[in-house]
Amino acid sequence: MTIRVLLVEDHRMVREALSEALNRIAEIDIVGEAGNAEEALERVIALRPEVVVLDIRLPDANGIEVAARFKDAGVSAKVIALSAFADKRYVTAMVRAGASGYVTKSSAGTELVQAIRAVAAGHGYFSPEIAGALAAELRNPPRGETAPLARREREVLRLIAEGLRSQGIAERLHVSLGTIEVHRRNIMRKLGLRTVADLTKHAIREGIVSL
DSSP: OOEEEEEEOSOHHHHHHHHHHHHTSTTEEEEEEESSHHHHHHHHHHHOOSEEEEESBOSSSBHHHHHHHHHHTTOOOEEEEEESOOOHHHHHHHHHHTOSEEEEGGGHHHHHHHHHHHHHTTOOEEOHHHHHHHHHHHHSOOSSOOOOOOHHHHHHHHHHHTTOOHHHHHHHHTOOHHHHHHHHHHHHHHHTOOSHHHHHHHHHHTTSSOO
């Protein structure tokens, strides 16, 4: 049985190398490739692959956002995240967005085929270096989790992480400076963070801004 695969990776040489390697496997058929989020969404709908190998870092969005868009569009393909990051926070964010697997780029050469076979068969697959940490995270969620941010707070956090100051954010969102300062204080209180650097790191980890 052939497994139809869509490969989403923004670096052309990496994409070509992965495609060439996967095409050597008899039961894997690379039906299409994409280099950004918009192409990925168009091609996953048009080509109907069974598995999407999705780079977590794309030029126009991050993989967390793309996987969530697949889910919202009713895409049935299984998603395998491909990333240089082994941080369990990226992994849990991808799983919550709908991914069935997560493979680090450092081990993609040996594990990607196994991952494709596993998710196509209805199983999950995670690189061994992160599987243990992920299992522990799911079994024992951290105590004292931060309160969820409201939609507007997430929007303000995204703009802070993109480097805008409060006045610039107020102008962008067409609200008063005082309103933005209130949002800013609420965000810091909810997240337990005090600096712009920490807010930016949090926004990247949670997929609020592109990587």
